[in-house]
Amino acid sequence: MxxxxxxxxxxxxxxxxxxxxxxxxxxxxxxxxxxxxxxxxxxxxxxxxxxxxxxxxxxxxxxxxxxxxxxxxxxxxxxxxxxxxxxxxxxxxxxxxxxxxxxxxxxxxxxxxxxxxxxxxxxxxxxxxxxxxxxxxxxxxxxxxxxxxxxxxxxxxxxxxxxxxYVPNRSVQDHLSNRFVLTPLPWSTRMKIALDTARGLAYLHHGLEFQIIFRDFKSSNILLDENWNAKLSDFGLARMGPSDGISHVSTAVVGTIGYAAPEYIQTGHLTARERAKDLFNSISVEIALLKNRTRQRSVVGN
Structure with a gap:
């Protein structure tokens, strides 16, 4: 062994x-x-x-x-x-x-x-x-x-x-898809999730001596603890962003296409703007939170 x-x-x-x-x-x-x-x-x-x-x-x-x-x-x-x-x-x-x-x-x-x-x-x-x-x-x-x-x-x-x-309240995707729970997430919880994920991304981009690009930001990679705090997870595809004076880092295109920024899919370049690409993905999740809330209200109304 x-x-x-x-x-x-x-x-x-x-x-x-x-x-x-x-x-x-x-x-x-x-x-x-x-x-x-x-x-x-x-x-x-x-x-x-x-x-x-x-x-x-x-x-x-x-x-x-x-x-x-x-x-x-x-x-x-x-x-x-x-x-x-x-x-x-x-x-x-x-x-x-x-x-x-x-x-x-x-x-x-x-x-x-x-x-x-x-x-x-x-x-x-x-x-x-x-x-x-x-x-x-x-x-x-x-x-x-x-x-x-x-x-x-x-x-x-x-x-x-x-x-x-162990993070007990599953992922945001599980709640949005209603696979495991029937009660919709309250609006206040959805706002908290959006703020928590933004804080996590800000830390990866600005809180360390080097920049970390998540590259796979999606609802299934956001876990919720017992107090409904959101935690980013699954960093297997993460990469370091370019250092000062370097325009980009080239990598194989990975991640979930529906959430990935179009420029990254086309070029495979992690540029200094990749922080914005992670934010692009986070906005996609926030839109899903909002649309799911609207859809659930419509279903309840009908």
């Missing part, structure tokens, strides 16, 4: 000969090397060795806040990834509800959401790395909290998992 750790102790940066490979942490700073894997879209090999060596890691300061979970602990927490505990599923893999001891207070138990990423090729690995990179350094009330991560070999290959806070 191999396990990968983001370690702050430089004495542990050497590769261990038995069970674990410890990978040196690199600091995230302005410009420079931070974007290499964060913005990477290509790879030449799919071997475990290349996956290990290509891991782009976090700043030493922030990685201390993330817990490294043994795979066995996450299997126990989710009843071996039971389908009965699955709360989400997509091309990325599945999300499972679980219970663990609180990292802050072992006497308490907390609910978690465990995302098990697909093992197909390098895409699952890239999205895993990106999520850890973004949420390992980004901390805001309107971003879902990443508690920790796991990457281990088992009999089925490398398992890449992310452990988040």
């Amino acid at each position: 191999k396990c990968f750790h983001f370690s702050k102790d430089k004495s542990q940066d050497e590769v261990k000969t038995k069970k674990c490979d410890s990978i040196r942490s690199s600091s995230i700073a302005r410009g420079g090397s931070v974007g290499s894997e964060f913005n990477s879209q290509t790879s030449t090999t799919t071997t475990t060795t290349s996956i290990t060596s290509s891991l782009h890691v976090l700043s030493e300061t922030h990685v201390n806040n993330l817990k490294v979970f043994p795979l066995d602990d996450l299997k126990t927490a989710t009843n071996n990834f039971s389908r009965s505990l699955m709360i989400g599923e997509g091309g990325f893999g599945g999300v499972f509800r679980g219970i663990i001891q609180s990292p802050e207070d072992p006497r308490k138990k907390i609910e978690i959401a465990v995302k098990q990423l697909s093992r197909r090729g390098l895409q699952g690995h890239k999205e895993w790395v990106t999520e850890v990179n973004v949420l390992g350094v980004a901390e805001h009330p309107n971003l879902v909290k990443l508690i920790g991560y796991c990457a281990e070999d088992d009999e089925r290959g490398i398992q890449r998992l992310l452990v988040y806070e």
Whole structure:
């Protein structure tokens, strides 16, 4: 079994000969090397060795806040990834509800959401790395909290998992589609969701030493906690925006076409204006909130 750790102790940066490979942490700073894997879209090999060596890691300061979970602990927490505990599923893999001891207070138990990423090729690995990179350094009330991560070999290959806070009131999409609830969201809650998501985006664009472009802003990626606070989630497709003096960053076009800005779809360029593109997507969601409210009122009236 191999396990990968983001370690702050430089004495542990050497590769261990038995069970674990410890990978040196690199600091995230302005410009420079931070974007290499964060913005990477290509790879030449799919071997475990290349996956290990290509891991782009976090700043030493922030990685201390993330817990490294043994795979066995996450299997126990989710009843071996039971389908009965699955709360989400997509091309990325599945999300499972679980219970663990609180990292802050072992006497308490907390609910978690465990995302098990697909093992197909390098895409699952890239999205895993990106999520850890973004949420390992980004901390805001309107971003879902990443508690920790796991990457281990088992009999089925490398398992890449992310452990988040559990956000109980599902996604905005679930509420707009009435898949799980019949009561329409009150107008005040809809306004709160719009403001919360705007705050989360503003933090990604302006609150860090570097700019993060979400690239997949949509209603299914906005989760609602027990107090109906909105939290942006699913940063696997996020990329760093261009640095000062650089006109654009070229990437493969990804995301949900219905929400993506037309200029980005046409060129694949993340320009300095990509902040506006994320805002374009957020406006699309706000319009959906408004139109859904109007439609629901019409249905009730009829």
